[in-house]
Amino acid sequence: MQSLIDTPYQLSTSTVLxxxxxxxxxxxxxxxxxxLCKVAVVASAEEAVRYCSRTPPDLIxxxxxxxxxxxxxxxxxLKSEPGLQHIPVIFITSLSxxxxxxxxxEAGCVDYVVKPVNAVTLINRVKAHLxxxxxxxxxxxxxxxxxxxxxxxxxWLNDAVPRLIRQARRKQQPFCxxxxxxxxxxxxxxxxxHIQGDQCxxxxxxxxxxxxxxxxxxxxxxxxxxxxxxxxxxxxxxxLNVVERIKAAIKxxxxxxxxxxxxxxxxxxxxxxxxxSDGANxxxxxxxxxxxxxxxxxxxxxxxxxxxxxx
Numbered sequence: 001m002q003s004l005i006d007t008p009y010q011l012s013t014s015t016v017l018x019x020x021x022x023x024x025x026x027x028x029x030x031x032x033x034x035x036l037c038k039v040a041v042v043a044s045a046e047e048a049v050r051y052c053s054r055t056p057p058d059l060i061x062x063x064x065x066x067x068x069x070x071x072x073x074x075x076x077x078l079k080s081e082p083g084l085q086h087i088p089v090i091f092i093t094s095l096s097x098x099x100x101x102x103x104x105x106e107a108g109c110v111d112y113v114v115k116p117v118n119a120v121t122l123i124n125r126v127k128a129h130l131x132x133x134x135x136x137x138x139x140x141x142x143x144x145x146x147x148x149x150x151x152x153x154x155x156w157l158n159d160a161v162p163r164l165i166r167q168a169r170r171k172q173q174p175f176c177x178x179x180x181x182x183x184x185x186x187x188x189x190x191x192x193x194h195i196q197g198d199q200c201x202x203x204x205x206x207x208x209x210x211x212x213x214x215x216x217x218x219x220x221x222x223x224x225x226x227x228x229x230x231x232x233x234x235x236x237x238x239x240l241n242v243v244e245r246i247k248a249a250i251k252x253x254x255x256x257x258x259x260x261x262x263x264x265x266x267x268x269x270x271x272x273x274x275x276x277s278d279g280a281n282x283x284x285x286x287x288x289x290x291x292x293x294x295x296x297x298x299x300x301x302x303x304x305x306x307x308x309x310x311x
Contacts, residue, residue: 014133016038017060018041019044019062026041045077146221152219176231179269179292183301188257204227216232267304
């Protein structure tokens with residue numbers, strides 16, 4: 001899962017994938033774009049599918065007439081994949097009939113360029129569509145980030161979790177969820193005021209995020225002082241390692257908390273793994289994790305309670 005939070009919104013760091021089976025044409029087009037953005041090249045639609053699955057580009061330039069899978073079929077395939085359908089596609093074509101043009105639009109392209117390719121036309125069309133793509137990505141990012149802590153919000157969570165669960169089950173991978181609550185946060189706010197309370201949440205969120213080492217891991221501000229860590233492809237043993245890093249990161253903050261029996265800001269947490277019995281509705285999994293968080297809080301706080309499958 002690619003993180004939008006760290007996406008750079010600049011043309012120079014954007015990637016355009018060129019899909020062209022003619023080596024000379026491929027090289028010429030790549031040279032045209034070399035000063036505008038990053039360029040990747042593949043010689044077939046099949047290679048392009050594999051490339052996009054690993055590292056989705058910001059824009060695709062594809063020939064139409066290629067061996068095996070043609071450009072139209074490739075574009076239709078992309079538009080059928082939820083994780084790839086947002087990538088804009090520009091066709092590079094020698095076809096010129098009205099029916100050919102209509103086929104391009106119906107396949108899902110955003111534009112097309114006629115061969116032989118004019119450098120000025122190509123550069124400006126790529127620049128225009130890249131700019132629009134980056135602006136769209138930026139607006140999408142703002143809608144899924146918490147305004148205070150700049151980690152993911154519940155809007156992102158509600159959209160992402162069902163997709164991540166389907167992916168975990170399709171690949172038969174474990175998936176863990178951790179929920180954390182800042183101990184005695186109301187007392188912290190009452191003592192220091194809400195401005196300092198906001199600063200505390202920012203520092204806690206930053207510390208939590210710093211412990212998530214893989215792009216697939218995600219941190220969500222779930223409520224006022226509650227955070228969720230989503231850990232795909234992670235079993236309970238792996239998740240416990242993450243929990244240990246989190247405990248160390250929060251301890252290292254040394255945020256003074258005079259109204260806590262521990263004297264510093266601490267976290268209570270709950271941890272559980274996705275079960276087959278959870279079905280398609282993830283609320284049961286969330287509730288099981290929340291139950292462990294509640295147990296940690298009633299057991300004295302400043303620790304994490306864990307549930308195993310079937311418990």
